[in-house]
Amino acid sequence: MKMPTIEDALEISGIEVLHPGGYELSRRIGEIADIKGKKVLDVACGRGAFACYYARNFSTEIIGIDINPEMVKASVDRAKKDGVENLTEFRVADALSLPFPDNSFDAVIDECAVGLTSDPQKCLDEMVRVAKPGGDIVIHESIWLKHFPEDAKKEISVRMGTVPYALDEWVTMMEKAGASDIWTEDWSSIDRSLVKIREDRVLTRLEDMYSFKEKYFIIFPKILFKYGIKGIVYLNESNKMLMPLYYNGTLGYYLIKGKKM
Ligand SMILES: C[S@@+](CC[C@H](N)C(=O)[O-])C[C@H]1O[C@@H](n2cnc3c(N)ncnc32)[C@H](O)[C@@H]1O
Numbered sequence: 455m456k457m458p459t460i461e462d463a464l465e466i467s468g469i470e471v472l473h474p475g476g477y478e479l480s481r482r483i484g485e486i487a488d489i490k491g492k493k494v495l496d497v498a499c500g501r502g503a504f505a506c507y508y509a510r511n512f513s514t515e516i517i518g519i520d521i522n523p524e525m526v527k528a529s530v531d532r533a534k535k536d537g538v539e540n541l542t543e544f545r546v547a548d549a550l551s552l553p554f555p556d557n558s559f560d561a562v563i564d565e566c567a568v569g570l571t572s573d574p575q576k577c578l579d580e581m582v583r584v585a586k587p588g589g590d591i592v593i594h595e596s597i598w599l600k601h602f603p604e605d606a607k608k609e610i611s612v613r614m615g616t617v618p619y620a621l622d623e624w625v626t627m628m629e630k631a632g633a634s635d636i637w638t639e640d641w642s643s644i645d646r647s648l649v650k651i652r653e654d655r656v657l658t659r660l661e662d663m664y665s666f667k668e669k670y671f672i673i674f675p676k677i678l679f680k681y682g683i684k685g686i687v688y689l690n691e692s693n694k695m696l697m698p699l700y701y702n703g704t705l706g707y708y709l710i711k712g713k714k715m
Contacts, residue, residue, distance in 0.1 A: 457688040458681050459615025460696065461570055465522070466676050469668055470501055473566035474707045475641050476650030479594060480504045482639070483563060484512045486711055487590040492560035495519070497549045497581060498567030502529025502542070503653065509538035517559075519547035549577045554584045561590040568593050570616035578631035585714040591633045592711045597621050599642065599706040602699075610699065613692035624710055633712025642706030660697050 464471050473479065484490075490512045496505045499518030502525075508514040520526050529544040547553050549564065549571050562581040571577045581591050596618035598607065611617040619627070625636050641647045649657040657663060664673060677685045699705040 455681070455684075458677055458685045459613060460689070460692055461615030463673055463677065463689055465525075466680075467664065467668060467673050469664070469672070470503060470653050471663065472503060472651055472653055473594065474647035474651055475594065475709075476653070477504075477507060478650060479641060479647070479709065480507055480565070481511070482709065483565075483592050483594075484508055484514075486637075486709075487561045487563070487592050489514045489561050491515075493517075493558075495552070495554070495559045495562045495581075495584060497552070497562065497564040497577070498571075499529055499544065500525050500565075500567075502532040502544060504563075504565055505529060505542055505544070506532050506536040506538050509533070509541035510536055513541065515541050516543075518542065518544045519549070519552070520544070521546065521548050550580060552580045552584050556583050557586045558584045559589060560586055561592065563592045565594060567616075569595050569611075569618060574617065574619075575627050575630065578627050578633075582632040582712075582714050587714055589714050590711055591628065591631075591714060592709070593624075593628075594641065594707065594709045595619070595624060597624065597642070597706045597708045598704070600704045602704055610696065613688075614696060618705060621708055621710075624708070628710060628712045631712075632714060634715050635713045637711045639709040640706065641709055642703070644700065647707045648700060660700065661693070 493515045496518040499505050499520050502518055505516045505518040508516050518529050523546050526544045526546050533539050533542040562585045568574045568577045585591055598618050598620045628636055648660050
């Protein structure tokens with residue numbers, strides 16, 4: 455039986471969990487991709503927190519797509535709550551087959567979700583395809599910073615539910631997709647990235663991502679119902695294996711931008 459990934463737990467929690475770097479990283483994207491007043495696609499937009507952030511803070515006209523209808527509904531609700539319905543649109547769609555013609559957007563962003571598709575190269579190909587010539591393609595992802603055995607990398611990827619690559623591998627994939635002028639920025643420092651993963655509070659330890667109540671009254675009951683006790687044991691093991699890799703610098707986090715020529 456398939457076991458729950460860390461990404462599965464995050465999605466079924468129903469809790470607004472942001473990506474590493476939180477709003478600071480997204481503000482940086484807004485600046486480097488110069489999205490003020492532009493037409494932008496947010497691929498795998500999750501619960502819409504960032505699409506709405508760009509609309510509110512950069513007056514960006516933004517379309518968010520996500521494969522999960524519940525995420526799309528949450529995004530529509532979020533846009534209403536944030537008063538940015540006029541600048542946002544959300545649709546159910548697959549990042550591997552974007553329902554837009556070539557050259558449609560001034561910039562295309564995917565925050566923390568290329569590595570969790572079944573074909574990250576195809577996802578990047580699609581992002582570049584729908585960007586206008588001269589448009590920016592921006593992603594941020596987990597990166598292998600130190601040598602780690604290939605088998606162990608595979609196991610960690612399965613447990614995370616997303617595949618980290620080395621930085622040069624991400625750059626090569628971006629170039630293969632048709633992006634050039636690749637620019638990268640290191641967001642690996644725990645203080646800068648992983649502690650900013652919650653919207654409502656700054657973490658002091660990664661282990662505190664979920665509160666006691668969220669863990670024991672929301673996530674664990676749902677995991678138990680869907681995967682049984684083995685699911686809980688597996689998820690605990692995954693967290694114990696993953697956390698040290700960020701603390702000891704084996705895994706890091708990078709912002710990567712390229713331009714469609
Ligand atoms: C880690 S969350 C990232 C959400 C958001 N970008 C953020 O930074 O908070 C991953 C999201 O990717 C979505 N997703 C996974 N595979 C997808 C695919 N093939 N196409 C579109 N969305 C996908 C999931 O439904 C989930 O909402």
